[in-house]
Amino acid sequence: MLRSEYDWGVEGREAGGGEAGRGNSGRGSRRGGGTPSSAMGTHESGPRSWLWARRGGDAEELGEERPGVLGEKVLSVAKALSIQAHPDKELAKTLNKTHPDIYKDPNHKPEMAVAITEFKALCGFISTEELKDVLSSVPEIRELVGPDDASKVMDIKEKDTDEKVKPVLQSIFTKLMSADKDTVSGLVLKLRSRLTEESKTRNLNEKEELALLLEKQYPSDIGVISSFFFNYVKLNPGEALYIGANEPHAYISGECVECMATSDNVVRAGLTPKYRDVHTLCSMLTYKQGFPEILQGTPINPYISRYTPPFDEFEVDHLMLPSGESVAVPASQGPSR
Numbered sequence: 001m002l003r004s005e006y007d008w009g010v011e012g013r014e015a016g017g018g019e020a021g022r023g024n025s026g027r028g029s030r031r032g033g034g035t036p037s038s039a040m041g042t043h044e045s046g047p048r049s050w051l052w053a054r055r056g057g058d059a060e061e062l063g064e065e066r067p068g069v070l071g072e073k074v075l076s077v078a079k080a081l082s083i084q085a086h087p088d089k090e091l092a093k094t095l096n097k098t099h100p101d102i103y104k105d106p107n108h109k110p111e112m113a114v115a116i117t118e119f120k121a122l123c124g125f126i127s128t129e130e131l132k133d134v135l136s137s138v139p140e141i142r143e144l145v146g147p148d149d150a151s152k153v154m155d156i157k158e159k160d161t162d163e164k165v166k167p168v169l170q171s172i173f174t175k176l177m178s179a180d181k182d183t184v185s186g187l188v189l190k191l192r193s194r195l196t197e198e199s200k201t202r203n204l205n206e207k208e209e210l211a212l213l214l215e216k217q218y219p220s221d222i223g224v225i226s227s228f229f230f231n232y233v234k235l236n237p238g239e240a241l242y243i244g245a246n247e248p249h250a251y252i253s254g255e256c257v258e259c260m261a262t263s264d265n266v267v268r269a270g271l272t273p274k275y276r277d278v279h280t281l282c283s284m285l286t287y288k289q290g291f292p293e294i295l296q297g298t299p300i301n302p303y304i305s306r307y308t309p310p311f312d313e314f315e316v317d318h319l320m321l322p323s324g325e326s327v328a329v330p331a332s333q334g335p336s337r
């Protein structure tokens with residue numbers, strides 16, 4: 001496959017800080033000056049690291065549909081970002097046609113976050129076993145979902161196929177996300193006081209701690225409650241998480257380099273003051289369950305690791321050089337833009 005280096009680079013010091021990621025919450029900042037053709041670690045700065053995306057896909061294969069550019073930014077997340085999903089190509093076209101004011105382009109937006117510091121995110125739905133636990137241990141969710149739907153989840157058997165499980169998950173998630181404002185704020189308050197009370201006599205689990213944190217950031221938001229439905233992902237520096245089309249996710253905290261095909265199509269439904277499109281979000285999701293894949297990066301030489309997500313638009317190389325070392329960066333194999 002023909003790959004082309006793309007002309008961006010994020011340059012920053014390794015290990016928690018330095019220059020990278022000085023943006024404000026949710027804001028991106030651009031650093032560095034393009035893909036290095038050779039690189040050198042200097043004594044003054046200690047080990048240095050660069051990240052850059054290589055666009056995947058054969059020029060011919062991509063044809064007219066190839067996205068013009070890749071986007072990248074350093075995200076420094078101090079306050080959780082919205083619960084969102086990005087539409088696949090087909091849905092992006094439809095949304096752009098029907099609601100061009102909200103969905104401004106017909107492109108999809110595969111996305112990958114490479115952690116610079118410890119990076120926390122919610123991504124994808126938890127397993128059925130975990131969902132049963134949530135329904136037993138979070139009375140506020142049971143109350144919102146109602147006894148009939150709750151027992152549909154409790155009745156799911158291990159041998160049940162995805163076709164059987166997904167509609168159940170979709171139905172309770174939609175019910176939760178569509179609940180009216182007053183019901184939601186009442187239940188969020190209830191959840192907060194219960195957890196605050198219980199924290200005096202037992203250690204809260206990490207999802208409960210997270211719910212309390214989200215409640216501080218977004219009081220009365222349904223995202224506080226629906227966070228229990230998602231996998232809580234913690235990336236170490238150098239680990240990466242990719243987000244497929246129609247997968248729910250929310251970045252919680254930490255610094256990452258976010259790489260994406262350029263598109264502004266974001267369907268939001270919680271933890272946000274922005275426009276919420278609950279109906280579109282709940283109907284577009286894949287309802288795939290289970291913990292997402294974490295990419296560790298495959299070494300392609302002693303200094304460079306490559307992250308290859310399962311989509312064609314891009315892959316990302318991470319170069320880290322110890323002080324005083326230098327390396328020639330593998331050349332691009334040919335132009336594809």
Ligand SMILES: [Zn+2]
Nearest residue numbers: 084086111243
């Ligand atoms: Zn996203």
